[in-house]
Amino acid sequence: MEGDGKQCWVCLEGSGRLLRACRCRQLAVHELCLLRWIEEAEAEIAAGARGPGAGAGVACAACLAPYRIVRPTASSSGDKAAAAALAVLQLGDTAVRHLLPFAVGGAIAGALFVVCTVIGAHVVVVSVGAERTDALLFPSLAAVNSAGNTTATVITTASPNAFSDSIINNNSIAITAINAAAVWVALPLIPVALVAARLDVFDNVLPVLPFLFVSSAGAPVRIAFPPSDHVALCLLPWARAIYKEVWRLIYHFTPTAPSLSQLNLDSLSILSQQNPTDLNFNVSSSPFRNSRISRSTPPGPPKSIPRLIFGALFLPSISSMVGSLLALIPSVKNKYLPSVFLRTVIGGACFILARDICVYWGFLSKQRRGLMGGRRILEYSQ
Numbered sequence: 001m002e003g004d005g006k007q008c009w010v011c012l013e014g015s016g017r018l019l020r021a022c023r024c025r026q027l028a029v030h031e032l033c034l035l036r037w038i039e040e041a042e043a044e045i046a047a048g049a050r051g052p053g054a055g056a057g058v059a060c061a062a063c064l065a066p067y068r069i070v071r072p073t074a075s076s077s078g079d080k081a082a083a084a085a086l087a088v089l090q091l092g093d094t095a096v097r098h099l100l101p102f103a104v105g106g107a108i109a110g111a112l113f114v115v116c117t118v119i120g121a122h123v124v125v126v127s128v129g130a131e132r133t134d135a136l137l138f139p140s141l142a143a144v145n146s147a148g149n150t151t152a153t154v155i156t157t158a159s160p161n162a163f164s165d166s167i168i169n170n171n172s173i174a175i176t177a178i179n180a181a182a183v184w185v186a187l188p189l190i191p192v193a194l195v196a197a198r199l200d201v202f203d204n205v206l207p208v209l210p211f212l213f214v215s216s217a218g219a220p221v222r223i224a225f226p227p228s229d230h231v232a233l234c235l236l237p238w239a240r241a242i243y244k245e246v247w248r249l250i251y252h253f254t255p256t257a258p259s260l261s262q263l264n265l266d267s268l269s270i271l272s273q274q275n276p277t278d279l280n281f282n283v284s285s286s287p288f289r290n291s292r293i294s295r296s297t298p299p300g301p302p303k304s305i306p307r308l309i310f311g312a313l314f315l316p317s318i319s320s321m322v323g324s325l326l327a328l329i330p331s332v333k334n335k336y337l338p339s340v341f342l343r344t345v346i347g348g349a350c351f352i353l354a355r356d357i358c359v360y361w362g363f364l365s366k367q368r369r370g371l372m373g374g375r376r377i378l379e380y381s382q
Contacts, residue, residue, distance in 0.1 A: 120187030323347025
């Protein structure tokens with residue numbers, strides 16, 4: 001019934017395929033329009049709005065002929081497979097919706113783990129050197145090199161192509177030589193330990209950790225000068241604690257600007273009682289009696305979290321650079337700084353000492369500016 005001039009009695013449009021769904025010869029309707037109209041009518045029937053004829057189904061309003069509707073059943077061709085596929089898709093969508101937050105959290109945690117591992121590897125390389133890093137992370141590679149195999153390739157000092165060529169040439173290097181505990185446990189914890197070392201809450205724990213590391217490694221501890229790397233590692237937290245205590249005492253005994261409450265205002269009160277005409281000053285009602293002048297406080301740990309984190313992560317690199325500068329002096333390198341780790345430790349100590357001296361100098365400069373921010377009161381001239 002297309003092209004005979006009839007219109008859909010629901011939407012009043014003549015385009016499209018029109019069908020005759022009842023006995024009325026002059027009424028035509030789009031299938032989709034009629035289905036929507038039937039859906040609304042069934043909703044009214046379910047609500048009881050069509051009165052006593054509700055049980056007769058939906059019929060034509062003109063000829064009262066019921067509409068014949070073919071409803072989908074489970075026995076229809078393809079309906080079972082479509083229903084099963086739809087159920088599987090809905091189940092998968094529900095599972096994805098519930099598991100998505102955990103997947104995002106796992107991805108973020110994995111990325112953070114990889115970043116911490118890379119930072120830890122960088123810290124180890126700049127602190128102890130490439131050769132010592134190979135001995136710690138790849139013990140069998142170090143054993144091959146110590147045995148005199150000149151064809152063995154060290155991972156941290158060679159290019160990836162050279163390492164792959166050595167494997168192709170049947171050199172005795174195995175990927176299983178990696179120290180799994182050092183790579184997957186110790187390296188990611190190095191950035192965490194660097195940040196924790198800058199917090200005062202871990203001061204009671206840090207002095208014990210190096211002894212646990214040295215005892216688990218089974219390395220002998222010998223007292224000598226210059227000290228070995230293991231002795232320097234054990235003494236480092238104790239030197240840090242002593243250093244912090246020295247600076248605390250320095251700031252404690254540094255004279256600071258006194259407050260107005262510390263001034264001898266009682267003498268002014270006595271003078272005002274003896275000669276109230278000449279000295280018009282009421283001490284008890286003075287707004288400055290209990291006030292304090294802002295003074296410079298000693299610097300503490302950084303309160304900014306980004307500054308705390310990046311300062312801790314960049315400290316090994318800065319220490320390595322300062323230690324390399326000290327190693328340019330031949331007598332210092334050969335006599336006092338024989339190892340890369342000692343150079344890094346001494347370089348970091350020199351950098352921290354220079355930084356704290358500059359901070360203390362700025363602290364004293366603020367104190368010397370006077371009680372009232374550098375302002376002065378001139379004597380009254382007649």
